[in-house]
Amino acid sequence: xxxxxxxxxxxxxxxxxxxxxxSTVSRTFNHPDLVNPATRKKINxxxxxxxxxxxxxxxTMHGKRSGTIxxxxxxxxxxxxxxVIQAFSDSIDKAGFSLLLASHGYDLNREYAMVRKxxxxxxxxxxxxxxxxxxxxxRLIKQQKIPALAxxxxxxxxxxPCVGADNHLAGRLATEHLLNLGHRDxxxxxxxxxxxxxxxxxxxxxxxxxxxxGVVVPDEHETQAPxxxxxxKQAALxxxxxxxxxxxxxxxxxxxxxxxxxxxxxxxxxxxxxxSIIGIGDFKGSADVEPxxxxxxxxAETIGALAGEKFTDFITSDDPKYFSIRCxxxxxIRQTTRSLVTx
Amino acid sequence: xxxxxxxxxxxxxxxxxxxxxxSTVSRTFNHPDLVNPATRKKINxxxxxxxxxxxxxxxTMHGKRSGTIxxxxxxxxxxxxxxVIQAFSDSIDKAGFSLLLASHGYDLNREYAMVRKxxxxxxxxxxxxxxxxxxxxxRLIKQQKIPALAxxxxxxxxxxPCVGADNHLAGRLATEHLLNLGHRDxxxxxxxxxxxxxxxxxxxxxxxxxxxxGVVVPDEHETQAPxxxxxxKQAALxxxxxxxxxxxxxxxxxxxxxxxxxxxxxxxxxxxxxxSIIGIGDFKGSADVEPxxxxxxxxAETIGALAGEKFTDFITSDDPKYFSIRCxxxxxIRQTTRSLVTx
DNA sequence: CTAATTTATGAAAACATTTGCAATACTATT
DNA sequence: AATAGTATTGCAAATGTTTTCATAAATTAG
Numbered sequence: 001x002x003x004x005x006x007x008x009x010x011x012x013x014x015x016x017x018x019x020x021x022x023s024t025v026s027r028t029f030n031h032p033d034l035v036n037p038a039t040r041k042k043i044n045x046x047x048x049x050x051x052x053x054x055x056x057x058x059x060t061m062h063g064k065r066s067g068t069i070x071x072x073x074x075x076x077x078x079x080x081x082x083x084v085i086q087a088f089s090d091s092i093d094k095a096g097f098s099l100l101l102a103s104h105g106y107d108l109n110r111e112y113a114m115v116r117k118x119x120x121x122x123x124x125x126x127x128x129x130x131x132x133x134x135x136x137x138x139r140l141i142k143q144q145k146i147p148a149l150a151x152x153x154x155x156x157x158x159x160x161p162c163v164g165a166d167n168h169l170a171g172r173l174a175t176e177h178l179l180n181l182g183h184r185d186x187x188x189x190x191x192x193x194x195x196x197x198x199x200x201x202x203x204x205x206x207x208x209x210x211x212x213x214g215v216v217v218p219d220e221h222e223t224q225a226p227x228x229x230x231x232x233k234q235a236a237l238x239x240x241x242x243x244x245x246x247x248x249x250x251x252x253x254x255x256x257x258x259x260x261x262x263x264x265x266x267x268x269x270x271x272x273x274x275x276s277i278i279g280i281g282d283f284k285g286s287a288d289v290e291p292x293x294x295x296x297x298x299x300a301e302t303i304g305a306l307a308g309e310k311f312t313d314f315i316t317s318d319d320p321k322y323f324s325i326r327c328x329x330x331x332x333i334r335q336t337t338r339s340l341v342t343x
Numbered sequence: 344x345x346x347x348x349x350x351x352x353x354x355x356x357x358x359x360x361x362x363x364x365x366s367t368v369s370r371t372f373n374h375p376d377l378v379n380p381a382t383r384k385k386i387n388x389x390x391x392x393x394x395x396x397x398x399x400x401x402x403t404m405h406g407k408r409s410g411t412i413x414x415x416x417x418x419x420x421x422x423x424x425x426x427v428i429q430a431f432s433d434s435i436d437k438a439g440f441s442l443l444l445a446s447h448g449y450d451l452n453r454e455y456a457m458v459r460k461x462x463x464x465x466x467x468x469x470x471x472x473x474x475x476x477x478x479x480x481x482r483l484i485k486q487q488k489i490p491a492l493a494x495x496x497x498x499x500x501x502x503x504p505c506v507g508a509d510n511h512l513a514g515r516l517a518t519e520h521l522l523n524l525g526h527r528d529x530x531x532x533x534x535x536x537x538x539x540x541x542x543x544x545x546x547x548x549x550x551x552x553x554x555x556x557g558v559v560v561p562d563e564h565e566t567q568a569p570x571x572x573x574x575x576k577q578a579a580l581x582x583x584x585x586x587x588x589x590x591x592x593x594x595x596x597x598x599x600x601x602x603x604x605x606x607x608x609x610x611x612x613x614x615x616x617x618x619s620i621i622g623i624g625d626f627k628g629s630a631d632v633e634p635x636x637x638x639x640x641x642x643a644e645t646i647g648a649l650a651g652e653k654f655t656d657f658i659t660s661d662d663p664k665y666f667s668i669r670c671x672x673x674x675x676i677r678q679t680t681r682s683l684v685t686x
Numbered sequence: 687c688t689a690a691t692t693t694a695t696g697a698a699a700a701c702a703t704t705t706g707c708a709a710t711a712c713t714a715t716t
Numbered sequence: 717a718a719t720a721g722t723a724t725t726g727c728a729a730a731t732g733t734t735t736t737c738a739t740a741a742a743t744t745a746g
Contacts, residue, residue: 060400061731064734711723712721
């Protein structure tokens with residue numbers, strides 16, 4: 001119980017206190033079965049008494065795993081990724097790993113810097129959001145032979161193991177939902193697609209799906225807004241007040257859709273009577289806004305949890321094999337979209 | 344440019360390639376002024392060529408800082424802390440530190456486990472949310488002499504350096520706002536206060552302030568809801584439909600307030616005409632809901648940024664001195680509260 | 687009761703750095 | 717030209733572990 005504050009308390013201090021050799025102390029931690037229960041008890045008592053805490057840096061230096069996994073996300077701040085981060089964190093924690101987290105603010109050069117930083121810390125793996133990364137990042141990963149994982153997106157051609165959803169499909173599902181309801185005047189609010197392959201995939205799929213049935217979106221019905229409720233609200237306000245109003249708004253994600261919804265409410269428009277709105281993502285909260293937001297559900301929690309599990313397996317396996325998992329999307333129809341075709 | 348994949352690339356490989364001693368390579372990194380510019384160039388070229396990345400584990404072992412700071416939050420998932428995490432992360436990144444992040448789900452025993460885990464990683468400091476921690480945690484921090492910081496809350500009596508706001512005051516401000524508007528029938532929706540000193544402080548301040556003017560809250564007007572929009576919505580639905588409806592709802596934070604707002608909307612109540620709602624926090628998005636949420640603004644970003652800055656200063660200083668910073672609160676009056684007293 | 691195992695422990699090398707000290711080479715001063 | 721600095725570099729010890737190998741003790745087999 002009492003604490004010897006005398007000098008450093010390292011493995012040899014413990015050894016001394018327990019009257020054994022450092023090797024034995026090390027073994028009690030790493031291969032308890034190899035040491036006599038009696039000595040083990042002695043050692044544990046010494047550990048308690050001295051308040052000894054193992055030094056992972058020293059272990060790492062010895063070639064053991066550092067027990068950390070680096071995760072680089074575009075942003076922590078918005079609801080978007082907090083759910084995956086949480087699930088991923090919990091999941092790797094279960095496997096005994098700690099999470100090093102960094103964000104790059106949609107700047108792929110900063111992403112590179114973060115990966116590098118993590119490499120200095122000798123993380124056992126890096127997880128990145130999305131499939132698009134700078135050449136430097138890809139080169140670094142290959143060169144350093146560090147286990148890497150692409151999170152959130154799914155693509156058959158992903159060079160890295162990946163766990164995520166097909167954003168192309170997400171865009172298509174959203175579009176089809178609106179088309180099925182009879183909408184032809186569709187407004188689009190998407191973020192800048194530069195350095196954001198999720199948004200890019202979704203948007204191009206939307207255009208494809210629309211094009212297939214001959215629907216064109218006039219310029220004034222397609223606008224950009226970052227992933228921010230307030231800025232999206234602003235953009236929607238503009239879109240809805242200048243020019244002839246579309247019958248439906250397809251939004252790059254749920255944050256934007258919420259902004260659009262609030263904009264409509266502010267303008268006194270009834271949703272879905274006067275305007276249909278669909279988002280992508282199904283973030284926490286999307287179900288609860290009034291009216292409930294129709295959206296394409298991306299199972300963030302599943303993705304995070306699964307990714308954490310598979311990745312730690314991958315890292316700890318002796319012969320790790322490439323894996324890639326596509327998580328299912330689902331169109332969640334709530335109350336912000338309605339059919340134009342009267343039955 | 345080309346990469347020698349031959350064996351480990353460590354500081355001695357670099358030394359060999361640059362035809363100098365390992366010491367000199369080390370010095371180029373740590374004390375560049377002590378090495379001849381010409382040799383430095385040679386070494387840098389070798390570093391490039393071999394793709395060498397410094398090993399922080401080895402540095403750490405040598406007594407240098409690990410360059411990591413551990414942050415333990417109750418939850419990553421909800422909007423509540425994502426803003427502080429982001430700001431804190433960015434802030435410490437500027438000072439060259441990396442963030443180890445963990446969450447404990449409002450379980451202080453898990454908080455202890457996380458701190459311990461971080462200690463194994465030899466973090467240079469731990470930041471915790473709130474002032475209430477388990478005895479074990481407090482003991483551990485003191486015993487290991489690890490720099491620690493209390494984030495989010497402010498209190499004069501905090502044993503740890505802290506950067507945050509006075510939650511007691513937040514509760515009081517919210518209450519006073521409603522009282523000033525003439526409300527006397529006030530409903531309360533707060534989370535479980537066990538292990539959550541923020542909520543506890545706020546709630547007790549509310550009761551104090553109410554008590555001072557002789558207002559009592561009947562049991563059926565005080566209910567519990569976790570920090571979840573949907574569950575809060577549910578709780579509000581119940582509160583608003585059973586028994587005589589209060590004229591105002593004071594919510595433990597903005598997530599709950601949003602839930603309450605949506606509940607009111609679902610019930611067809613007009614806010615603020617039929618019901619006033621006030622939250623605490625002013626999260627991202629609170630300004631944008633329709634109608635805009637009246638709330639007590641806790642400057643999350645400022646707290647995170649300031650905390651990161653002060654804490655890294657503290658850690659890197661030769662004679663660190665205790666500090667504690669109280670961040671100002673502000674009642675942000677938007678459109679969910681109205682005066683009952685007709686002027 | 688001795689030989690052959692098995693179990694338990696310790697000694698020492700290895701891991702990738704940093705740094706104090708010593709040695710060398712160079713420059714400025716008288 | 718000799719002396720005193722100063723700038724640059726290398727050597728070796730130190731950091732806290734883990735693990736291989738060897739040794740000693742205890743157990744089992746014959």
